[in-house]
Amino acid sequence: MGGQGQKYWNPFIETLPREKLALIQIKNFRKIFSYAKKHSALYREKHQGISPEDIRTIEDIRRIPLIDKEDLRRAQARKEPFLFGELLGVPVEEVSTFRQTSGTTGTPVYVPESWESWQWRIEVWCHILWMAGFRETDRVFIPFGYNVYVAFWEGHYAAEKLGCTVIPGGALDTKGRLNKIQELRATALLNTPTYGLHMAETARSLGLSPREMGIKRMVCAGEPLPDATRKRLEESWNAEVYDHIGGTEPCAWGAMCEERKGLHIMEPYFLVEILDMETLSREVEEGELGVAVVTPLGRRSFPLIRFNTKDVVRKGKVDCACGRTSMMIQGM
């Protein structure tokens, strides 16, 4: 996918009519629901009495129970097979990457991905980077510790897949990283908002001008990015700065396009429901706040069916000037 001068990473799926997207999402929801029930002990129990054939419409989906981080923890704690427990959707021999949540709100969740499911995550990130203008001519520097947190790992693999020149920035301090950015004339960065600001500040304290360093674009992850911070980063680096939303368990499920006005939901990779905060049973209207309930539609090693992200977002509409037909969520 992608190619020089091409606007979309995948022109076909990014411009599908809404009704086609809806059909694909319901069909793929039914598929992953069926798969999860067959292969994961967690869902076998949770979805007793619901069969895939019952799922024909979005209303049918609305009746399926939600899961949250606590369910994931319970399905994993001291359960076999070792490490991933009853969450696992493939034989444990098929797991090829291990990542985990930080555990700041409790026990960490271990996230297994098979080769296939990892490639699925990377493909989603190809969309994110492409929307942020990453191209084969970019030199992408990644000032990241390359640890067990998923953070920029998908971005690393996706930038390679796009054909950018990827420069891994592990094991360096901030000064060392600034040197590398200059030495190799990096044109793009992947970092947390905090670290993006910290690098700029360190640069200035060394008498360097981050605005003159040649960085053209930056994708942030790892922390919320209020628009004021995003603009401060743009100002600091004289670069376009892009936000996205997601998490270790569901993957990144929404991201900014070149218009930088709100986030596109990554359809049809995900079914994202934005539900009223009181009952979690009704999709909110445009402009209303709601809780994002996310189902990744193509990952079999770690199936998530109606995962309650507890992220509160404002539902947007389908009217982005970029021409993509995906539903938007608005900045908070």
Added chain:
Amino acid sequence: MGGQGQKYWNPFIETLPREKLALIQIKNFRKIFSYAKKHSALYREKHQGISPEDIRTIEDIRRIPLIDKEDLRRAQARKEPFLFGELLGVPVEEVSTFRQTSGTTGTPVYVPESWESWQWRIEVWCHILWMAGFRETDRVFIPFGYNVYVAFWEGHYAAEKLGCTVIPGGALDTKGRLNKIQELRATALLNTPTYGLHMAETARSLGLSPREMGIKRMVCAGEPLPDATRKRLEESWNAEVYDHIGGTEPCAWGAMCEERKGLHIMEPYFLVEILDMETLSREVEEGELGVAVVTPLGRRSFPLIRFNTKDVVRKGKVDCACGRTSMMIQGM
């Protein structure tokens, strides 16, 4: 390739008769020679007056000039296209990974790999890990900084390709890494010899027994591994420890099989000549010391034709109990 219970990663090429290997190597040498001359300014100049059709036998190859690190530096310094200069064998847009040499002996060499050439390096490493007994049931912990040096990057990707569960150990101190090894019950490690010994020592100083940690195998890289050190590591971890030989520019071109007696040359991925130290013009006899001159036969983004590694090795024979038909080099 590979599969449970299977002895070789690639049973076909690992057991090819010597005369077939030789034919493949000469044919592929001619191909990469021709490719390099057409696509890289360095070789266009260096190989003036030699045409691919002149290359029919190993004696013909022996007449082609050697290159060394100094040639690479000269071809790169201030030469276009930016970063990789006249070494580059593909359009710069096709480069997807950047790595570099450490520059401990002078200016660093920047090593570009296209997607295709990077996959070639990973395939070589799949052989290395498979020979060291890495399988889909292993949990591989990689205590590595994930920086711009190639070090364990190929091992990381190759372990994923094998279907091991790969746990990246960046951004942790030694104690944090020992905790992760225990928490996740890692079964295999990739590390430098020095760091392998340091981790064992740190474990003991914390009252832990590295021998009881469940590590079954370790592949070392980054430093020479004398057999005494290898055995000390095996003793420390109660694990099988495997050596290999290689470098950033040529990739890993020799590695230990399960017999752990000398190194197999990774044929036919490489043509490795072991030449007399005085004239560099004659292949040494079995048991003699010589200088390794290496030609990777499938990498187009960074073609190396007769790269003088300056590594002195002792030529072995083709008699390993493992049944592989590749030429061996003996431990020093």
